[in-house]
Amino acid sequence: MPHASEPCSSAGILGCGHSLPTAIRHNDDPVFNRLPRDPGSSDTFDTVSFFTGSQERRHLSDGETIEPHMADAALQALAQAGIGPESVDRLYGYASVPDHTTPNSLYRVHHMLGLPREALVVPINSEFSNFLASLVLATEAVATGGARHVLIACGSNWTRHLDYAKGHAFAAGDAAAAAVVGPTGLLRVVDHLSQTHSDQYLGLTMSVRSVDIDGHAHLPLDARGLPTPVYSMEAAGSEIYQKLLLNGLPDLVNQLLARNAVHSSQVSLITHQGSRRLLDHWANTIRPGAYLESLRDLGNMTLATYPVNLARHFTSITTPYVVLAAVGAGFHLTALLLENHTRAEAAEAALSAP
Missing domain, CATH: 3.40.47.10 (Thiolase/Chalcone synthase)
Structure with missing residues (x-):
């Protein structure tokens, strides 16, 4: 059962995982046909010429949601950390964009993973630094003894929330990733x-x-x-x-x-x-x-x-x-x-x- 632990000065990341949709969108995808491509406007955020560099990006298929990818990434992170879902004291992160204004779909990820009921769920809505903020808070929690293992899960389904007449839509891709913070981590916040x-x-x-x-x-x-x-x-x-x-x-x-x-x-x-x-x-x-x-x-x-x-x-x-x-x-x-x-x-x- 989750419980407070002894303070740990070497708290850090024990394991990571990530999960990607299988559908791939290339630069010639019809969804991009409405995008402005005027090279004379390359310094504005509304043209493709500013958002160059992508040749492929993953996107959710019809009927697919980001939460299963978050759960899959979390299971990978837990396995690499050498612990099970029952050892998670807290769940930080964010699912963006959620189906509801509240609650965030991070609670759904908690259910999909079968995390303990006592595990504190804390959605961090600080786009796009959600993972960084979660990592700081998780490290502090473990370092001060408030928790022993904190799971962080972040997922993005932004390809469904863009105006495809705007240049910034050109580079967008969907993905999810997770990390476990605990004592004696490999990567430690300085x-x-x-x-x-x-x-x-x-x-x-x-x-x-x-x-x-x-x-x-x-x-x-x-x-x-x-x-x-x-x-x-x-x-x-x-x-x-x-x-x-x-x-x-x-x-x-x-x-x-x-x-x-x-x-x-x-x-x-x-x-x-x-x-x-x-x-x-x-x-x-x-x-x-x-x-x-x-x-x-x-x-x-x-x-x-x-x-x-x-x-x-x-x-x-x-x-x-x-x-x-x-x-x-x-x-x-x-x-x-x-x-x-x-x-x-x-x-x-x-x-x-x-």
């Missing part, structure tokens, strides 16, 4: 920084709104015939791009590294991946030892981007540190520094743990 630019509160929004198709306004409906939320970057102007996306994110990462005396060459970097232009700029500005990304093959998985790429490389990371750097609605930036401990060290610590 530090984190966040900035909130609330003057850009309306820059990125998800709400019920009409979309224009052939000059006529249509209200998108889901399979139940109910209005479905649609993402918008209508209000996102040059300030968000130039100050916060293009330069704000690398500035935050470099601040985080400097205050921890970590050189960028010691870091494997995972960032938001909406555009090849941004990824290339961030790579040149931060100059990490490794850049763990999958834009070409998986597109922009929004909140699932960070845990998916972490899960794909979890057992093969060779740098001493990992940095997760997120952008998100609100508007905010978050960067998280993790220290990479070898499996041998983790196993040795586990043997000596009470």
Whole structure:
């Protein structure tokens, strides 16, 4: 049964997992026929030319939902961590976009996994830094003895919540991923920084709104015939791009590294991946030892981007540190520094743990 544990100074990630829909959407998919492709408008968020870099992206098929993928990813993470669902004290994360305003579908994942009734479920709605925020809270819970094992599960079904006359829809992909935080973890949170630019509160929004198709306004409906939320970057102007996306994110990462005396060459970097232009700029500005990304093959998985790429490389990371750097609605930036401990060290610590 879940219960409080002894404080643990070496709390970290014990295991990861990810799950992808099987359906693949290529750049010539008919769904993209309405997208503007004017190269003269390449600096705006409304054209495909800004969101280049993807050749494939996964998407949910008709009748498919993201929650089973979240559960599958969670089972992989639990298996890699060497524990069962009965050992989970808390479940953090988020399913986006949920079927209901509340409750979040994370509760459905709790049921699908058969987690204990005593396991605390905490949906973290901080698009797109949900995984990062969950990881900070999970580490603190384990480190202070509030929990022994915390499961984090994040899933994105955003391909169903986009206006396909807007450029940002071009890179979108669906995915889910999970991680288990516990004592003697392989990746341990060292530090984190966040900035909130609330003057850009309306820059990125998800709400019920009409979309224009052939000059006529249509209200998108889901399979139940109910209005479905649609993402918008209508209000996102040059300030968000130039100050916060293009330069704000690398500035935050470099601040985080400097205050921890970590050189960028010691870091494997995972960032938001909406555009090849941004990824290339961030790579040149931060100059990490490794850049763990999958834009070409998986597109922009929004909140699932960070845990998916972490899960794909979890057992093969060779740098001493990992940095997760997120952008998100609100508007905010978050960067998280993790220290990479070898499996041998983790196993040795586990043997000596009470």
